[in-house]
Amino acid sequence: MQIPFTPSDRSSLGVEWELQLVDIETRELTAGAVEILEEIRPAGAEEHPKAKHELLQSTVEVVTGVCGTVAEARADLAATVGTVAAAAERRGLGLMCAGTHPISNWANQKISPKPRYEQLVENLQWLARRLQIFGVHVHVGVRSPRKVIPIVNALTTYVPHFLALSASSPYWVGHDTGLASSRSKVFESLPTAGLPYQLSGWDQFESYMDTLISTQTIESVREVWWDIRPHPDFGTVELRICDGLPTLDEVCTIAALAQCVVERLDRELDRGYTLPVPKNWVVRENKWRAARWGLDAEVIVDDQDTVVPLRQALLDLADELMPIARRLSCAEELAGIERIVAHGASYQRQRTTAEANGGDLTKVVDSLLEEMATGLT
Numbered sequence: 001m002q003i004p005f006t007p008s009d010r011s012s013l014g015v016e017w018e019l020q021l022v023d024i025e026t027r028e029l030t031a032g033a034v035e036i037l038e039e040i041r042p043a044g045a046e047e048h049p050k051a052k053h054e055l056l057q058s059t060v061e062v063v064t065g066v067c068g069t070v071a072e073a074r075a076d077l078a079a080t081v082g083t084v085a086a087a088a089e090r091r092g093l094g095l096m097c098a099g100t101h102p103i104s105n106w107a108n109q110k111i112s113p114k115p116r117y118e119q120l121v122e123n124l125q126w127l128a129r130r131l132q133i134f135g136v137h138v139h140v141g142v143r144s145p146r147k148v149i150p151i152v153n154a155l156t157t158y159v160p161h162f163l164a165l166s167a168s169s170p171y172w173v174g175h176d177t178g179l180a181s182s183r184s185k186v187f188e189s190l191p192t193a194g195l196p197y198q199l200s201g202w203d204q205f206e207s208y209m210d211t212l213i214s215t216q217t218i219e220s221v222r223e224v225w226w227d228i229r230p231h232p233d234f235g236t237v238e239l240r241i242c243d244g245l246p247t248l249d250e251v252c253t254i255a256a257l258a259q260c261v262v263e264r265l266d267r268e269l270d271r272g273y274t275l276p277v278p279k280n281w282v283v284r285e286n287k288w289r290a291a292r293w294g295l296d297a298e299v300i301v302d303d304q305d306t307v308v309p310l311r312q313a314l315l316d317l318a319d320e321l322m323p324i325a326r327r328l329s330c331a332e333e334l335a336g337i338e339r340i341v342a343h344g345a346s347y348q349r350q351r352t353t354a355e356a357n358g359g360d361l362t363k364v365v366d367s368l369l370e371e372m373a374t375g376l377t
């Protein structure tokens with residue numbers, strides 16, 4: 001089976017941000033996407049070009065077009081979020097984002113009335129019904145299918161960096177899970193989700209997809225939800241590892257990190273280097289450590305089993321990438337890594353709010369709504 005890959009400009013950027021619709025009075029996730037998306041749909045169009053349905057009716061996904069810089073992606077997202085927020089406000093709903101909702105029960109959520117989602121629930125049953133989770137996905141352009149699989153393999157080194165920086169799901173249905181990112185563990189329970197297989201090249205990717213499709217495991221490539229995956233139609237590498245982020249600043253920091261890392265790997269391939277392929281069991285262990293301890297994790301960094309604090313690894317990575325960030329005009333956004341490490345990732349801020357309010361998780365919802373509206377203070 002041949003899968004055409006549509007080449008992209010190097011380091012072109014696209015971002016997807018899954019937003020929660022929250023009743024301002026009850027602070028619960030509340031269905032409203034069908035009505036909101038119908039209201040903002042341009043006349044004569046089937047749907048809004050940059051605001052989409054997701055699995056749950058309490059979710060609206062906003063997406064950018066193809067952007068050249070993080071600043072362009074920021075402006076694109078901000079415009080669409082403003083449109084969605086205004087329509088939500090008219091219905092007594094607010095917008096917020098985190099990897100999970102602190103108090104709402106997935107069993108109470110309505111599935112979006114689209115055949116794709118109805119079929120997903122029919123196939124996966126309980127695994128799909130409990131997907132009350134929210135993420136940020138970043139696409140970075142790649143010029144050739146020859147480069148895609150080596151870049152995907154090498155990017156798995158940075159799974160703990162992206163996950164810890166974005167971790168924002170300590171709570172599940174009103175309880176503290178003890179994890180920084182419970183979303184990552186919920187999502188990887190799906191049969192085609194989780195860490196990507198370390199493949200030898202595009203031909204093996206095509207062979208794998210051929211097996212899944214011919215055996216009726218999936219209908220299309222888009223049903224493989226790896227933490228990092230090739231996207232043949234867009235001509236990108238897509239990073240799906242991140243929890244949902246509460247603020248546009250944090251989304252842009254993640255986008256800058258993704259763009260800079262992929263740009264570095266792409267240039268190393270141009271210079272004739274062979275990109276490193278980390279051991280699968282090390283990648284799996286590092287992902288767990290980031291999901292459990294977030295920024296306080298210690299991660300394995302080489303074949304000699306050297307362990308380093310993830311906070312320091314993130315700061316060192318930001319320093320290494322800063323010359324690339326300046327070339328890509330995203331130095332300010334990449335510097336957000338230092339601010340997040342100093343100020344606290346979302347999972348830490350949520351726990352601090354809960355502790356300050358005697359464990360009242362509705363106050364955590366309020367803080368997430370406030371962060372979405374005003375950014376970090």
